[in-house]
Amino acid sequence: MHEPTWIHSALERHERALIAFAARIVGDLETAREVVQETFLKLCAARREEVEPKLVEWLFTTCRNAALDQRRRLGARGQRMEAHEMEEHPDPSSALSALETKDESARVLKLLARLPQKQREVLQLRFGGGLSYKQIASVTGDTVGNVGWLMHAGLKTLRERLSGGALQGRS
């Protein structure tokens, strides 16, 4: 196999999850697409044998860094987004929700947006991106144990809120 095919299949496999991930950082879909394009352009320049064994980690880490850069650059706008998320209409996902049909999904995403940023991020990487705890740890720079804890705390809070706080344990 030669190189272009490799890039092509990485693109096919990960572009959507990356765009969704970036969109939650930068707040809009168009900027997210630019960030992801930038990520793949960097991939083209990278050395295949170095990147490929850890392709998923590499893509999400690069994309995350680019997205965080972008948000810093867009400063005010990013903050506005954050402020929004604390309120009733959080939703960077509303920009993503063209295909979204189910009320349940909308509600889940809304509640997700209200979680602390770190918990939200690990859940997105796990369920949106399909990354393992270890891969997530290498993307966010946390320890694996910490990723497990963030994941559990986020899931537990989500569960309580989804079932109206009726679950066992303190809410």
Add this chain to the structure above:
Amino acid sequence: MVAKHSSNSIPFDSAPFDPDDARLSAYAMREFGSDELTSEEMAAVEALLARDPKALEFVQGLRETMRQLDRAFAAAEADGLSEAQRAAILAQASASAPTSSAPAKSRNAWSRRMRIALAAAIVVATVGGTLLVSQPWRDGAGLFFEVATSEGHAGQVPSLASKSSPEGRTVGLRALGYSDGQHSGSARDSLRELGYVFNLVQVDRPESGTEQYDSISEHAFRRTLDEARSTFSIDVDTASYANVRRHLRDGKLPSAGAVRIEELVNYFDYAYPQPTGSAPFSVTTDVLACPWDANRQLVRIGLKGREVHANERKDSHLVFLIDVSGSMSSEDKLPLVQRALRMLTEQLDVRDRVSIVVYAGNEGLVLEPTSGRERGAILEAIERLQSGGSTNGGAGIQLAYKVARQNFIEGGVNRVILCSDGDFNVGVTSRDELVKLVETERKSGVFLSVLGFGTGNLKDSQMEQLADKGNGAYAYIDSLAEARKVLVEQMSGTLETLAKDVKIQIEFNPAKVQAWRQIGYENRALEHQDFADDTKDAGEIGAGHTVTALYEIVPVGAPFEGLQVDGLRYQTPREPMPSDMAPSAFGDEWMFVKLRYKAPDGDVSRLFEHPVSGAPQAWTDAPLDARFAASVAAFGMKLRGSEHVSALSFAQIRQMATEALGRDERGWRVEFLDLVRRADELSH
């Protein structure tokens, strides 16, 4: 509360349930392809779940939240990059980069299909909103037309079954678009005007889209003196369970026809012993108290196929036959097929060869037989699959079989694996024809397995029948977790057949059994004379598979009303007489189990016999596995509205199953509890 199987070496084992323990999430997450726990941690969590129902409930809750997240992310996944952005990347990657077309974006399969149909066909007549859109064509089963009804019923595509006309000529109507009575009527009129005779089979608007299920009528009690034998084919399908699960999760009770009790029971593994002798499977029997009627007993017959370890697996050639028609475009169809195949590909090695055939309007070989070692090439072919166009299942199947035959591996596994929503909607698609084709090919040594995907359009009965006739299993894949179960965890069972045409015949002893009734296996019943007839097809058992059959029996002396039938004119009514009874040497036997099977490439069956005797076990003394199987059967009967379990509520069934949970490494049994709870809520 004390743990049933406490293993006291692990300190965590005695620790109380802590809702902040992150291992609980990691445990629940295994359904989503995550493997974060050591085996010790896993054992500790399982021990906790076995002894603390609160913890169990908590983990179930987490798992449910994960499913919601999974769905939410899948639903919200954005479109990919723009064409310009992609082009820039690919240009950067290499000047010679092949630009492939973007993934199909059409979400509106119906309008595509409609347009194609309309463009390609000749409008013969227009009556009352119904269009005949093709000239009639003839195939082996008779004459066919395509009919489209008005736009208002977009997306609904039933096939109307055909019936023989008085002249012995069969004329069928296939409707593109949902046909309500009025439209079908006008279609019939227009056909009559054209001089064709045909009988319309009325299709009521089904509740869930156009999913099709055969109706099932439950086995009734038979008096042993009237009928001492029960003959049936084994069945290792599990599709019905996954389908029932999907309905319940969507907040609907499944229709009775979708509930095949044997498939519910066989979804779970039971701890039957490994075979020891030359037979490829072991047989285990139990007699235990019947939990829903104190005057009856349950008999369980369990088969277990020999485990084949990954390194003993035979060489295989797998031909994936993938439906890429427009109807497959939704997230739970082709994209899930792709994810499932990627997972399977990870399991392959140098012994395996994979080919991929796709079909839509046309069929094509998109991956030549490729060694499992060349994972990259296989993955690429999987990535490139995209949906669009109409479906011609018939031609696709023919091509897949051809590829399989041309690359046949002697003594190995040769299998076509059909991935579809079962919507064979163009061309040679009469159910009988397809079945005939599959039966013929089976004799060449190429077997067929069927993986059903998607909702709203599932042709459940057709898929099951094809797999049945093709010597393969039918599994319904509703999630990545299910794909993992079927294609990874049970891969050798799914692929490697140990014995074929496995038939069971049971003779009940009238000295012990007054009346009996088989639970489930309604569409697997055989004629008694077919048992010893080696030309008659029956079910297969794969490596590591377990198959369980259950009977409800009324012991002699227990009150039994039975069915009241008018007396006979020419025969004296018979009461049990000493002369009817077997010699006292057999007095302790409830029944005699006979089993016939053939080697996967054999033509002559072997016989296996096994008497069942011994005192029935009290419910609380019976093996947990038997109690769990009985709970699953009761659940199936309850879903079907069977009067036999009218004394049981869903809550009681859930209780029974909870107490019998036993070992549940992968969380399937805990998930079952969740389904019973949902059914309970939905039935109020």
